[in-house]
Amino acid sequence: MHRELETVNKWSLLCSSSFPIYRQERKNREWAGNLFLLLISRYLFSIHIKEKSIHLHQFNITMSKVLNRPIRVLVAKVGLDGHDRGAKVIATSLRDAGMEVIYTGLRQTPEMVVNTALQEDVDAIGISILSGAHMTIFPKIIHFMKEKQLDDVLLTGGGIIPESDRMKLAEIGVGELFPPGTTMASIVAYIQNWVAENRNF
């Protein structure tokens, strides 16, 4: 009986003394696990960054091969539409993206816009329309663009334009028309890609 008690005591002593060691080991394992996760995530993140920079680098090379100058854009407001906030936001964002931007200000006619585009030798014309007059204004601009042979100039824009009208305008040669809520990044990317593909000088 006495011997048995002694053995039990020995075991309990061993267990109680090994418990802190076990806890320490568990802590160490947790630390090692955390360190491992940290290193793995940093490694994956660095690969991600590298891929992104390679991608951007390739994109810049493509762009500089095609154009050795900034993209030129005419941003215009036509008719009596006084909503100029969108036009100003777009003009500023395109300029911030490295483009040369000419803003016409309010109350232009379609003919005035096309004449300015010709004189300023722009790559793209961007019309901001929130008045509802887009089905009159865009066809008129297309008409004058054809008359002046501005066939390789992008006509784009945005504002309050229903999707069904955007589709009809696309059929007569109008480019992408962006509704409220579109991000600046997607507008900038669209213009950059269009110019890179269509104006090789």
Ligand code: B12
């Ligand atoms: C602010 C505002 C006003 C302000 C304008 C201030 C200013 N200086 O711009 C004030 C109070 C003056 C105003 C007046 C009126 N307004 Co208002 N107004 C608005 C409102 C609430 C927001 C417009 C805005 O500034 N948005 C912020 C900018 C940054 O967005 P955005 O212009 O849409 O631009 C984005 C896209 O559309 C696109 N985009 C726009 N332009 C371009 C250009 C290019 C090149 C590209 C690539 C993309 C692009 O990209 C931008 C980013 O996503 C809209 C409702 C709405 N939710 O849109 C009504 C709205 C446009 N107004 C409307 C109306 C009816 C009027 C008035 C006629 C009201 C009246 N009876 O007096 C007057 C007209 C005044 C005039 N002289 O034209 C209607 C138009 C209805 C229609 N077209 O069918 C709207 C839609 C309200 C409604 N739901 O009825 N308005």
